[in-house]
Amino acid sequence: MSVYQLQIGEINCAVLQEGVVKMTAEDVIARYPNAEPDAIAAAIAAQPPSGSLNLLYLQSAGSHILVDVGFGETPGPPDMGGVLRGLTSLGLSAADIDIIHLTHFHGDHISGLVDADGATAYPNARYVTTRSEWNEWMARWKASDAARDRHRLQLISSIAERVSFVAPGEEIAPGVEVVNLEGHTLGHSGLLIESKGERLFHVVDILHQAFQLARPDWHFGLDSDGALAERVRRQTLGRCADENILTLFYHLDFPGLGRVGRDGEVFAWKPVN
Numbered sequence: 001m002s003v004y005q006l007q008i009g010e011i012n013c014a015v016l017q018e019g020v021v022k023m024t025a026e027d028v029i030a031r032y033p034n035a036e037p038d039a040i041a042a043a044i045a046a047q048p049p050s051g052s053l054n055l056l057y058l059q060s061a062g063s064h065i066l067v068d069v070g071f072g073e074t075p076g077p078p079d080m081g082g083v084l085r086g087l088t089s090l091g092l093s094a095a096d097i098d099i100i101h102l103t104h105f106h107g108d109h110i111s112g113l114v115d116a117d118g119a120t121a122y123p124n125a126r127y128v129t130t131r132s133e134w135n136e137w138m139a140r141w142k143a144s145d146a147a148r149d150r151h152r153l154q155l156i157s158s159i160a161e162r163v164s165f166v167a168p169g170e171e172i173a174p175g176v177e178v179v180n181l182e183g184h185t186l187g188h189s190g191l192l193i194e195s196k197g198e199r200l201f202h203v204v205d206i207l208h209q210a211f212q213l214a215r216p217d218w219h220f221g222l223d224s225d226g227a228l229a230e231r232v233r234r235q236t237l238g239r240c241a242d243e244n245i246l247t248l249f250y251h252l253d254f255p256g257l258g259r260v261g262r263d264g265e266v267f268a269w270k271p272v273n
């Protein structure tokens with residue numbers, strides 16, 4: 001369990017590491033269908049793949065906010081559940097969380113909505129997500145007989161009464177604005193946090209490995225719309241670089257924080273150390 005605390009103006013922030021998903025070279029190669037396997041192999045020989053899950057916690061104007069929930073106590077990769085331990089180390093518990101922003105409905109972001117017994121893991125939270133995210137997955141899951149999809153349909157349905165939709169540009173708390181990052185999923189969203197002239201941009205899953213900064217044309221195999229995801233990836237990385245914004249990625253090596261630089265037509269990653 002690792003916790004990285006930072007302050008953005010008057011907003012207290014912490015990156016809580018849920019765990020690290022172990023991946024072989026073959027696992028990574030299989031995730032990038034439009035890249036040459038040898039090129040991916042060379043990229044990960046230069047820098048080992050990252051499988052971290054970096055969750056953002058925020059405290060703004062008295063609200064405790066969590067961005068995604070990881071796997072929690074539910075079955076998943078080994079050694080998950082760091083977020084709950086991280087909250088404890090901050091003097092908080094799951095019951096203190098008021099608002100949960102669900103960036104998108106992939107399993108590594110939503111599974112921990114329930115505890116090991118299937119009861120709601122965050123009893124006092126309300127949830128925000130985008131309408132397009134909801135619509136994409138409700139349609140896909142309802143059309144599927146796969147056990148995993150039935151499970152996720154049930155999981156999201158179990159919180160339906162406490163979900164409200166937010167549109168890009170709206171704030172979920174003072175200084176915490178929703179940003180459209182569609183493409184990875186159809187309603188994938190991030191957050192731009194701003195207070196007293198300081199900013200943090202949580203870009204979530206616009207990419208999954210640091211090598212995609214240098215190769216934004218390499219599509220991630222689980223993107224709902226690979227071409228749209230690439231366009232949004234290039235646009236968003238360009239904005240992070242041009243505005244020199246402190247940037248957070250959900251899956252890069254913990255804490256997943258750093259700055260994006262331009263390198264000709266592509267980009268470079270400068271992690272905080």
Ligand SMILES: [Zn+2]
Nearest residue numbers: 106108205250
């Ligand atoms: Zn993810």
